[in-house]
Amino acid sequence: MLEECLEKQTSPEGLNVGASRDSGLYLRNLKNGHVKLRFQGDDPSIPVYGHKLSAEFWKDEKRQGGQLSVNEKNCVGSDACSIAIQKCSERYHHIAEIDLSAVNAAKISESRFIAVYSPTDDLPVNKCHFEIQSEDSTVTGMQVLQCLLDDPFPECKSLPNNELEKQKALDAFESFNAIIKIRCSVYPREVPKTG
Amino acid sequence: MSTSTQPVESLTWDTAEWRYLLREKLENSGDLERREGIQPPSDTWENIGEKSSKMLSIEGVMEVWETNEFHGSIQTEEGHKLCHGILGPETGPLVRWGAGLKDVENSVRFAFDNLSNEVALEHIGEIWNRLEKVSELAAARSHLLAKRLDLPRRTQTPEWFSSQIAEAARNSDEPDQYSGSMSPIAIDSAERLVQAVLARHPDAIARVEAGSNGRVTIDWKLNSFRLQWMIDAPDLSWPSILAYQVSHSIPRKKGETAITRVLHTAFEAIRAFEQHL
Numbered sequence: 001m002l003e004e005c006l007e008k009q010t011s012p013e014g015l016n017v018g019a020s021r022d023s024g025l026y027l028r029n030l031k032n033g034h035v036k037l038r039f040q041g042d043d044p045s046i047p048v049y050g051h052k053l054s055a056e057f058w059k060d061e062k063r064q065g066g067q068l069s070v071n072e073k074n075c076v077g078s079d080a081c082s083i084a085i086q087k088c089s090e091r092y093h094h095i096a097e098i099d100l101s102a103v104n105a106a107k108i109s110e111s112r113f114i115a116v117y118s119p120t121d122d123l124p125v126n127k128c129h130f131e132i133q134s135e136d137s138t139v140t141g142m143q144v145l146q147c148l149l150d151d152p153f154p155e156c157k158s159l160p161n162n163e164l165e166k167q168k169a170l171d172a173f174e175s176f177n178a179i180i181k182i183r184c185s186v187y188p189r190e191v192p193k194t195g
Numbered sequence: 196m197s198t199s200t201q202p203v204e205s206l207t208w209d210t211a212e213w214r215y216l217l218r219e220k221l222e223n224s225g226d227l228e229r230r231e232g233i234q235p236p237s238d239t240w241e242n243i244g245e246k247s248s249k250m251l252s253i254e255g256v257m258e259v260w261e262t263n264e265f266h267g268s269i270q271t272e273e274g275h276k277l278c279h280g281i282l283g284p285e286t287g288p289l290v291r292w293g294a295g296l297k298d299v300e301n302s303v304r305f306a307f308d309n310l311s312n313e314v315a316l317e318h319i320g321e322i323w324n325r326l327e328k329v330s331e332l333a334a335a336r337s338h339l340l341a342k343r344l345d346l347p348r349r350t351q352t353p354e355w356f357s358s359q360i361a362e363a364a365r366n367s368d369e370p371d372q373y374s375g376s377m378s379p380i381a382i383d384s385a386e387r388l389v390q391a392v393l394a395r396h397p398d399a400i401a402r403v404e405a406g407s408n409g410r411v412t413i414d415w416k417l418n419s420f421r422l423q424w425m426i427d428a429p430d431l432s433w434p435s436i437l438a439y440q441v442s443h444s445i446p447r448k449k450g451e452t453a454i455t456r457v458l459h460t461a462f463e464a465i466r467a468f469e470q471h472l
Contacts, residue, residue: 018312033366055404055412056366107450140455142407143425143441147453153445154402154416172446 001188002089002124005081011127012075012117020114023101026070026130027082030057030094035182038152039169041159049159049173051182053096058146068132068142070098070115075128079186085124089187097181100132106179108148111136149180299326337459338431346434347461349390350397356389359403366405378409380428384436385411388426391434391461392468399468410439420471421445424464434461442471 015021034057039049071082079095086092104112115130134141147153151172160166255269267278303322306315360382385403392399399415406412406425415422420442427437438458443451458464 055363055406059405059407108447108453109455110452137455139407139425139439140441140457143423143439144453144455147421147423147441147443148447151447153414153421 001080002084005077005084006124008077008081009085009125009127010075010077011119012072015117017117017119020116020135021100022104022112022114024115025073026098026100026115026132027073027076027079028068028070028096028098029083029086029089029092030096030182031060031091032093033057034060035094035184038173038176039156039159041157049169050177051184052151052176053146053149053180053182058142067116068098068145070130070132071126071128072115072130073097079183080188082128083187085126085128087122087124093187094182094184095186097183098132099179102179103145103148106148109134109137109141109144111141113141113145149176151176334431334435334459338435341434341460341462344462347391347465348394349387350394352386352390353393353400355400356386356403360386360411363403363405363411376409377405377411378428381409381411381426384429384433384438385413385424385426387433388424388436388438388461388464389413391465395465396468396472415468415471416445417468417471419445422468422471424458435459436461436464438464440464440467442467 030053034054035051036054037044037047037049038052039047042049071085073082076082076085082095083089083092100113100115111134113132114135115132118129118131120126120129134144152169156169160169255267257267257269268275269278299322303319306318309315310318360377364377364382389401399417401416402412402414404412404414409428411426413424413426415424421444423441425439425441427439429435429437436458440456440458441453443453447453456467458467
């Protein structure tokens with residue numbers, strides 16, 4: 001699958017290394033611990049109110065400082081290819097699709113968020129790699145994004161239990177789905193042979 | 196006489212700060228002689244005098260003498276007003292720094308937008324280096340000042356902090372090259388800060404998690420506000436801290452911009468906490 005994905009990569013036209021955009025769709029590969037239910041108690045297989053990124057995810061955004069490592073959706077072609085070209089791909093299972101226009105339209109920060117084109121030469125080669133960052137700040141810029149995507153805060157320990165609360169939760173899910181969509185178990189794993 | 200030949204109309208005026216101070220004083224007292232502290236940002240006024248500095252703006256004129264006396268005339272919403280007073284000798288550097296920093300900020304932006312990448316990087320690097328030195332000066336002096344004050348009173352570590360930090364530490368132990376553990380120094384700093392907040396607000400409670408780069412995140416829900424501190428290992432000892440703060444309404448209002456700030460002492464953090472109560 002890796003070879004197929006590498007062949008399919010279509011590097012963004014007319015974009016030099018280091019050039020930036022403030023729009024577009026980007027895929028972020030996620031490990032199991034990076035995803036949690038937005039509402040505890042929701043159905044884990046088909047959650048009504050969806051998922052959100054966990055503290056574990058933001059903790060892993062570590063030594064990259066204030067950047068979020070992503071692949072451009074059009075370039076990489078599919079969720080599975082985004083994971084296939086990732087180093088240690090066996091650890092990744094899920095995808096977060098980030099709509100950068102929607103992030104900026106939410107005006108969560110005084111400075112806009114941009115995606116900086118930074119293809120990697122290391123194997124496997126990744127012509128689709130970008131880094132999302134706040135244009136005018138590093139640590140607090142990413143912290144603001146974390147707070148936005150962490151809604152609802154404080155965490156809901158139980159599912160909404162009346163129609164009004166349910167509708168509010170669905171509206172919130174819809175508005176966050178416009179910014180970030182989390183898709184689980186998108187990478188086809190080979191079934192280990194037994195016997 | 197004036198060394199500047201630039202016509203007033205062609206200058207870019209940024210006198211909001213000065214006007215605000217002056218109007219506030221006009222409205223509040225009408226008598227400036229007993230009050231200190233109006234210093235126009237020097238770069239936003241055209242200096243046309245020698246023994247005295249005469250400064251013009253679209254809104255008015257002001258003359259400052261070597262004795263620090265000043266006379267001014269300003270157009271306000273209520274009409275034309277005259278004022279006079281004495282500039283406090285110590286107030287200049289206390290007021291002017293904001294305008295100076297704005298210039299620095301503009302220089303970074305200008306370099307980024309207009310210079311070649313190499314030259315811009317070098318230029319911004321020079322500025323950054325100077326700012327780091329200023330930052331170090333501010334850190335050292337703040338620490339000296341903080342040590343002269345009574346240390347913030349602290350209480351015992353609450354159970355909610357201990358249990359959550361233990362849970363976060365367990366999660367941090369994943370044998371993964373991409374996972375960092377929380378810094379013991381950051382944990383210690385976070386614990387002291389929580390103890391200090393609880394000494395004043397015993398019922399306060401927060402969510403505690405591992406943050407990026409070994410930091411510790413403390414998320415307070417305060418009435419209708421969320422206040423998040425991401426606490427880093429500080430270079431200086433308590434009550435110095437290094438915490439990145441984000442605050443916003445709960446629920447976040449549509450189009451609301453989160454407020455960010457970097458906190459350097461426990462006093463600052465406690466003040467920020469209490470401002471959001």
